[in-house]
Amino acid sequence: MQNRRRAPNEITPQSEDTGLFKKDLGQFRVSLVPHIKRSSRGDLVVRGYLNDKQEIFVVFAGRRAKDALAVETRVNSMFAQATQAAVRSGSRPPEVNQIRLGVHVEGAWRSRFQRDVSGWDHRSYQLLASRWAFADAEGMTNLGGRPPFS
Structure with missing residues (x-):
């Protein structure tokens, strides 16, 4: 299969945003959980919930x-604090889904299909984050990202 990716030094902010934000932007309130990974391209992918029900991935x-x-630091520190509190109290560590960071995200949706072991395709949703805001440990609003190039 031919690799059609540009070399990293050829990617401009405008070409990057053109490839990422192909659909209209919207504003969404999501809850992120400490289930974090990096893609092969170095993108940060965090599992979360839209309206505390629909599982999504914020990219x-x-x-x-x-x-x-x-965002990554805040979610990881929330998990570490909850785990340490559970150890001190002698209770079980919290489940990952119980620790949630509320984040306002401006971004665009894309859907992904993944085939399970039985051969069925399952749809998952990814929210490509353009800008975001969340409360840090001191309660101050932390802003990140930037609007896409037009």
Whole structure:
């Protein structure tokens, strides 16, 4: 299969945003959980919930992945604090889905299909984050990202 990706030094902010934000932007309130991974391209992918029901993945892609370090740090510290509190109290550690960080995200949707072991395709949704805001440990609003190039 031919690799059609551009070399990293050829990617401009405008070409990056053209590839990422193909649909209209919207504003969404999501709850992120400490289930975090990095894609092969270095994008930060965080599992979360839309309206506390629908499981989604929020993708901080391209140059915005560096800006999302504050989100990653906050979610990981919330998990560490909850785990330490459980150890101190002698109770079981919390489940990952119980720890949630509320984030306002401006971004665009894309759907992905993944085939399970029995051969069925399952749809998952990814929210490509353009800009975001959340409360840090001190309650101050933390802003990140930038609007896409037009």
